Amino acid sequence: MKQVYIFFLFLLSMTVAHANVVLPAIFADNMVLQQNSEITVWGWGKPYEQITVVGSWNNDTVKTITDNQANWKVTLKTGNAGGPFTLTVKGYVTIELKNILLGEVWLCSGQSNMEWSARLGIDNAQEEVAKANYPNIRFFTVNHRTALSPNFDVTGNWAVCSPETMIDFSAVAYFFAREVQKEINVPIGLINASWGGTPAEVWLPEASLGSNRVLAEAATKIPEMGWSPREAGRVYNAMIAPITSYKIAGVLWYQGETNVANPETYHTIFATLINSWRQEWGYTFPFYFAQIAPFTYNESPTCGADIRNAQRQTLSVANTGMVVTADITADTMNIHPTNKQDVGKRFAHIALNKTYNKTQFAVSGPLYKSHKVKGNVVTIDFDYAQGLFAKSKITGFQIAGEDKQFKPADAIIKGTTIEVQSKQVAKPVYVRYSYRNASFIELFNAQGLPASTFEFRIW
Numbered sequence: 241m242k243q244v245y246i247f248f249l250f251l252l253s254m255t256v257a258h259a260n261v262v263l264p265a266i267f268a269d270n271m272v273l274q275q276n277s278e279i280t281v282w283g284w285g286k287p288y289e290q291i292t293v294v295g296s297w298n299n300d301t302v303k304t305i306t307d308n309q310a311n312w313k314v315t316l317k318t319g320n321a322g323g324p325f326t327l328t329v330k331g332y333v334t335i336e337l338k339n340i341l342l343g344e345v346w347l348c349s350g351q352s353n354m355e356w357s358a359r360l361g362i363d364n365a366q367e368e369v370a371k372a373n374y375p376n377i378r379f380f381t382v383n384h385r386t387a388l389s390p391n392f393d394v395t396g397n398w399a400v401c402s403p404e405t406m407i408d409f410s411a412v413a414y415f416f417a418r419e420v421q422k423e424i425n426v427p428i429g430l431i432n433a434s435w436g437g438t439p440a441e442v443w444l445p446e447a448s449l450g451s452n453r454v455l456a457e458a459a460t461k462i463p464e465m466g467w468s469p470r471e472a473g474r475v476y477n478a479m480i481a482p483i484t485s486y487k488i489a490g491v492l493w494y495q496g497e498t499n500v501a502n503p504e505t506y507h508t509i510f511a512t513l514i515n516s517w518r519q520e521w522g523y524t525f526p527f528y529f530a531q532i533a534p535f536t537y538n539e540s541p542t543c544g545a546d547i548r549n550a551q552r553q554t555l556s557v558a559n560t561g562m563v564v565t566a567d568i569t570a571d572t573m574n575i576h577p578t579n580k581q582d583v584g585k586r587f588a589h590i591a592l593n594k595t596y597n598k599t600q601f602a603v604s605g606p607l608y609k610s611h612k613v614k615g616n617v618v619t620i621d622f623d624y625a626q627g628l629f630a631k632s633k634i635t636g637f638q639i640a641g642e643d644k645q646f647k648p649a650d651a652i653i654k655g656t657t658i659e660v661q662s663k664q665v666a667k668p669v670y671v672r673y674s675y676r677n678a679s680f681i682e683l684f685n686a687q688g689l690p691a692s693t694f695e696f697r698i699w
């Protein structure tokens with residue numbers, strides 16, 4: 241009996257001695273931490289385990305004790321971009337994370353056009369993959385998961401950018417990072433949490449929808465799909481909620497194709513998503529998004545244009561920016577345009593201008609601002625319209641009366657404005673531009689950036 245008791249004590253001592261302090265998957269070798277900020281490091285351990293955390297960039301030591309739920313967290317200050325550094329977490333055992341960089345961390349999310357990789361097919365794929373040697377760009381891919389309630393951890397790992405890792409990572413995100421790094425010369429960390437075919441609703445915290453019956457009913461219009469969920473909150477719970485304490489510089493978003501099934505509520509859904517993510521992170525980070533590309537959708541002749549217009553309207557949310565893709569889409573029968581280079585570059589130019597104060601980079605093409613009416617002539621004013629010009633005959637304008645039966649309109653550029661009128665509409669009530677699913681863009685500004693789809697009512 242005594243021998244059994246001694247053996248039990250031995251097993252107990254071994255259990256305590258080898259109890260592992262645990263970090264979430266987002267904390268690992270090769271990661272990038274946000275520079276010049278206060279970051280949160282968290283994890284789990286034995287209840288009331290003493291935890292010590294040290295970052296080698298400043299060697300500050302922070303201590304805490306695990307609570308009775310086995311949780312712990314600390315805050316650390318980071319300094320200027322650089323590395324490599326280590327992060328040491330010591331409890332009953334010691335974890336040392338190596339090859340860490342301080343730099344700029346961007347979360348990249350959405351559906352398949354954000355997830356799309358060089359392996360799946362992009363322009364000049366072989367050449368782009370071969371030259372993807374950027375050791376100061378790091379990738380973290382969040383694996384596809386769903387959950388009924390917010391999870392505590394994701395599955396994934398950090399990887400150094402190389403031809404072997406870039407080929408399967410988000411091409412848009414990679415081209416964004418390559419361009420930004422070229423200009424500001426700091427490490428870039430990319431967290432890719434995207435899932436092809438997903439509607440915006442699955443990326444929302446379910447509670448943010450509240451009791452809104454209109455949004456709930458709109459969500460039921462999205463058809464069941466064999467490759468992705470459609471239930472509100474399911475993907476957010478598993479792929480976003482676990483990393484909302486990880487400090488980021490901002491978000492890149494490319495999504496909307498699936499929401500052509502319920503475009504009438506997309507602006508509300510999208511604005512709610514942006515605001516709810518910011519609330520969960522606790523600060524108003526930049527949120528830059530790509531407008532969906534022209535494509536021949538079957539749902540209705542204008543459902544894609546409705547989404548593009550809703551995305552344009554979402555620019556009313558503070559600290560946002562939009563990439564227009566209509567002019568870099570060669571094939572309107574392909575929902576995954578292969579020119580990801582220019583999409584990533586345009587994302588980068590918005591960030592360089594708005595986040596990193598490099599004002600020489602253009603932010604946007606012409607955006608509808610306001611209008612005036614005289615008789616049946618509507619004069620439209622634009623933001624970002626210096627050097628406004630048309631690359632071909634302007635055929636994209638339409639005007640309608642109260643009956644909303646749109647007729648083709650003639651358009652004339654006058655400086656930074658455009659005068660439009662239709663002989664078939666004596667009293668204009670509605671004006672729209674590039675408002676078909678597969679419409680291309682004719683209007684550009686001096687920076688060579690295209691105008692956005694838009695529609696407005698004359699009150």
